[in-house]
Amino acid sequence: MNLTSIKYQRILSVNILLLISYLLQSCTVNLPAVREFSKATVASSSSFDGLVDDLPKSCFRRASFTLPGDKFLLEPPKFELELTDTYSNRLLGCDKYKVSVLGIVEAQNVLQNYAEALGKLASDDVVTFSTETAALKNALQSIDIDGQNPFNDARVGATMKIAEFIFNIAVKGYRQKKLKDTIEIGNENLYELVDGLNDFAIIYTKILESEKNTVKSYQKNVLKTEIINLNKQIDNLEKMGKRFDSLVGLLEVRRDQLKGEVFEAESSIILVEEKQSGAKDYMMILEKISSTHKQLYESRNDLDSQELIDLIKSYSQELIPLIKNIRHAFIEQS
């Protein structure tokens, strides 16, 4: 065999490999709509954790507006600070919310993993999934927000079905051929999962409302009332002559301090209102995920249609300001 022949054979081998590779690739379809749905949904769900983490934080913030005299008992003879029963129970109640946060975060992870799986399958990649399903079930069933669990048995079941399905396709290394089945499983179960998250948001919104009412009460009934009272005292002392100037000065210092606290309370109210707005956006995103997924399911036999591509594009655009608002409301200011 001469050199030319060896060279020819190598070129032929490379060409055959390229052809095989091309043929393999041509078995899969480019599905930009599914990939875009996946990308936008993952981006939105990754902004949710701050909101869920705020559940116990809101409760603790509200408890912090307990009047100083109602927080601690001065126990003689040691005069050590001891929490009053009311304040202690309030803090314990807030602490209990932390267990529920784990369950809600796990549910959100399933939503995010599902969206990620759709994107991977659409790109003909293998799916990864690391959630332990037994722990997931336990976390969902352990949610207890003052006796309320937005994940009833049907919702736990639906969330588990999605998780187990993704786990299965990850283990078996399925690719694009399983995409349609995945969307069908999603259609059967995703809406229950989303409804659970939505109900959590309703509970959280009420907790925020109570926090806002409490801050407003502190601002008005405690701080502003004391300022009015100080103003009256200052007026009376001023009428009594210059000999009370130093006392007037002291009262004015206290009044200025209280005015600063009124301003701080106002900032706290604004932050709570931003969180309330973030919670509304969260619910809006969940609604959009559900309705867009329904469209995806209805188009499951024609996933590369231009109509679906356009619809997902607008879904993606609509999510951007909502995600931005949620990130702004829950970015480490709490």
Next chain:
Amino acid sequence: MTQLSSDEAQKIMDALLKAQADLNNLPLTIDRTPEEGEELHRLVLALGDEIDKIGNIAIVATGEELERVVNGLSIATENANGAIETLNNIRKAIKIATALIGLATAIASQQPGPILSAAKSVLNAAEFQVEI
């Protein structure tokens, strides 16, 4: 026997949250001492604690009894809210807030009798003569 629906429980919770918010709407022109202001704040906070406990209430009663409870709660919270909006005396606000805490505690007990009795106390505090 019938059970209070989850929607009805949420409506009760919303009505009490509105009452809690309304207690903050009393104008500062209504005379109050700092002690009275603190007392009112303490009640607003305590009302929040009790409201937290009623999201999952499942009152079970006969259909007629449950209807009386739902109706009574609606009348009591609506009249309390109406009374708070037109109050001109801080002691009255404190009286209504105290009665609302009693109502929220009774709701959490899920017993129709104590709920109706607490609803009547709210109406008395709000100085309304309505039969429930």
